[in-house]
Amino acid sequence: MRNIVNCFAEYERALIRARTRAALAVKRAKGERIGIVPFGFKLAADGVHLEAHEAEQVIIGSVCQMRTEGLSIRAIAAKLNEQGIAARGAKWHATSVARLLEREAA
Numbered sequence: 001m002r003n004i005v006n007c008f009a010e011y012e013r014a015l016i017r018a019r020t021r022a023a024l025a026v027k028r029a030k031g032e033r034i035g036i037v038p039f040g041f042k043l044a045a046d047g048v049h050l051e052a053h054e055a056e057q058v059i060i061g062s063v064c065q066m067r068t069e070g071l072s073i074r075a076i077a078a079k080l081n082e083q084g085i086a087a088r089g090a091k092w093h094a095t096s097v098a099r100l101l102e103r104e105a106a
Contacts, residue, residue, distance in 0.1 A: 039087065039100060059085060063097060064104055073097045 027034050032048050040060045041050040059080075066076045077092040087096055 038103065039096075060100065060104060063100060067101055073101070 024034055031050075033043065033050055037043055037050060040053055040056045042053040043049075044051045063076055063080070066079065067073075071079070074094045077094050077097045080087075080092040080097075085092070
């Protein structure tokens, strides 16, 4: 009996996962926000769509420029911290720089 209950619970989790993925795909196709607002963007006045954040876009440009000049990801994070450029109020870390560069490459 317990196996039958577990089987139905697993099936229900699979259905929930499929419905969630489908709903997020629809939002993504409409250009609506999913999750957090990424660095370089801000929430538009409608509260749904994203628009470019000019000051952060300049920072992204300089990060990409430093990377093309051959600086390592750790060196870029250190340079940003030395210059006092905050990542939305926090220090830059190598992982945050790496994710930013990955997102820009995509």
